[in-house]
Amino acid sequence: MRALIARDLALAVRAGGGFGLGLAFFLIVVTLIPFGVGPETTLLTEIAPGILWIGALLACLLSLDRVFALDWEDGSLDLLATAPLPMEGIVTIKALAHWLTTGLPLVLAAPALGLLLSLPAPGYLWLFLSLLIGTPALSVIGTFGAALTVGLKRGGLLLSLLVLPLYVPTLIFGAEVARRGADGLAVETPLLMLAGLSFGTLALLPFASAAVLRVNLR
Template sequence: MSAFLALVRRDLALAFRIGGGGLLSLGFFLLAALLIPLGVGPEGQALARIAAGVVWVCALLACLLSLDRLFQADLEDGSLDQLALGPLPMEAIVLAKAAAHWISTGLPLTLAAPAIGVMLNLDPQAFGPLLLALLIGTPALSLVGAVGAGLTAGVRRGGLLLSVLVLPLYVPTLIFGAQAADRAATGLDPTPALAFLGAVTALAAGVAPFAAAAALRVNLR
C-alpha cells in the first residue's frame, strides 16, 4: 500500500510541477464552458436545457486533454521499466496512475462544475445530482482513458489515436451523467441514472487496470 500511495503522490507532484495535468484541464474546462453562451445566446431557458450536457461534454474533453502523457513520459525516460521491476504489479501501477489523474483532473473539474452550472442557468434542483454524477462518473473517464493511454504509449503523437479509441467508450458515462441532472431538473428521480453510472464506473474499475496493464506489457517488450 505504501508503494501504491508513493506512486500516486509522485504522479500528483509531477502533474502540478510541470504545469500541465490538472491546471491545463481545468482551464480548458472553464474556457470551453464559457464559450457556450456566446454560441448559443444568453437566453436562459435555452441554456438551462443544455447545461448538464455541456458540463459533461466539457469535462470529458478536459479529461481527455491530459491523458496522452499518462504513460508515455514514463515509457520514454525508462521510469516505466523501473516501476515494472518494483513491488507493485502492473495492474496496481495503472490504478495508481489513474487515481492520480482523477485527483489532479476529475476532482477539480467536479468542484468547478457548480460555477459553470450557475453561468448556464442550471436548475437549482439539478446541482446536487450533477455533482454526485461527476463524483461517480469522472473516475470512469480516467480509468477508461488509461486503457487508451496504455495502447498508444509507444506511439509518437498518439493523441489523435487516443481520442478515436477512447471517445466511443465515454458515451455511456456521458449519457447517464447528463441524464441524472436532467431528470432532477424536470422533477424526476435521478437515482436510476446514478445507479447505471455507478455500474459503468464499477465495470471500468474491474476491467480497465487489466486491459491497460496488458497493453503496457506489450509496449515494454
C-alpha cells in the first residue's frame, strides 16, 4: 500500500497530474473574483465562503481524469487488478493520493486566500475545518467518476458532467459551515451533515468504483 501511494504521488509530480495545478487554479479564481464583482468589502465578505468553496471544488476537477488514465495507458491497471490487494483498496489509495496532491494543498491555502476576499476573522477556522472534512468526499466522488470514464478518449468533459451533480451536497453544506462560522452562527448541523457525506462516500463509493473498474477491465 505504501509503495502504491508513493508511486501515485511521484506520478502526480512528474506527469503534472494535479500537484500544484489545482492550487494555481484556485489562486487564479480567487484573485479574479474581486475584479469581476467589484472591490466592495461588504459584498466580498458576504460571498467569500461560497466563492472559496466553489474554487476548491473546481480545482479538484482538474486532475480527476488522471487518476486512472496513466495506469490504463501503460497497462498497470490490469496488473493492479490481479494484485493481492483488493480493488477496493486500490481505489481508496488512488483517492487518498488525489487528496494529498490536490485537496490538502487547497485546504492549507484557503485561509490565506480568504484574505483576498475579506473573509471575516471568525470564518477562517471554519473554512479550514469545512474543507478539511469535505475535500476527502470530493476526491472519493471524483475517483468514482474517473472509474466510470476510464479508457474513454476525451472523457474529461464527460467526467466533469458526471461528477459535478454529485458534488453539490458537499458544496452546499461545506459553504454553509464556512458562512455560518463567519457570521458567528451555530455550525453543528451543516458540519455534521458534511461529515456524514464524507464518511458515507468513504464507506460506499470505493466498492462502487471497484465494481465499475472490473467491468471496464473485462
